[in-house]
Amino acid sequence: MRRISERLFLPRSYHLRYPFGHALGEVENRNQQLQILVDCLNLLENAEKPGTIIDAPYLWKRHQFEELFPS
């Protein structure tokens, strides 16, 4: 999907190497889903030019996500 983002020259992209149908990660993994969304919001605030792509450091089912917000 990263190649498609590059070819389309999207303004801002956040790239995760996760399986199709799992854009936000794993089922019921609230911490993971919130972390990814916060990263996307940070990208919105920090990107300075079109075509900005951030590669997420979170490996599929290997990263332990911390609680960002109390549930």
Added chain:
Amino acid sequence: MIAQILSFLSLQIFKSSTVRELWAKNHREFEFNTGPWTPLQKPTKESKLCLITSGGLHLNTDPPFDTSDSNGDPTLRTIPLNSDQNKWKITHNYYDHSDAERDWNLIFPLERLRELRNFGKIGALANNHYSLMGHITGPHLPTLLHQTARELADRLRDEHTDLALLVPA
């Protein structure tokens, strides 16, 4: 009959993650050397956000996406902010959405965005959010680009949306 068989076979083939990766690698329907750019007008904590998915989500009271057309369905569906999640449905044959149906946040994280709004990370959520069916090809691409995308942009502007988050499936 032959067309139906070919359509069925293509849908089954696209359930393979390897095939989809190959498709994405070689998908060159559009290619641009530059892109649109709108600087952020205000911090996200003061902005109104709209969520858009290409996961084929729709209300079960709305027409489903047309999966009989091998080129996909380039039309748009509206998911109101306060719609009942029990009435949400996915009609999309080109990816495995069984997990997304267990947790909508995987492709349509409206519940998580509500939390972020409540925690002050987002100013507001739009009253309407939107869904498309990914895997649009052939003659439907111009419709998607020149008709559906413009309709969607008009709606975002009319609803005074500051941010659009597109989640692919």
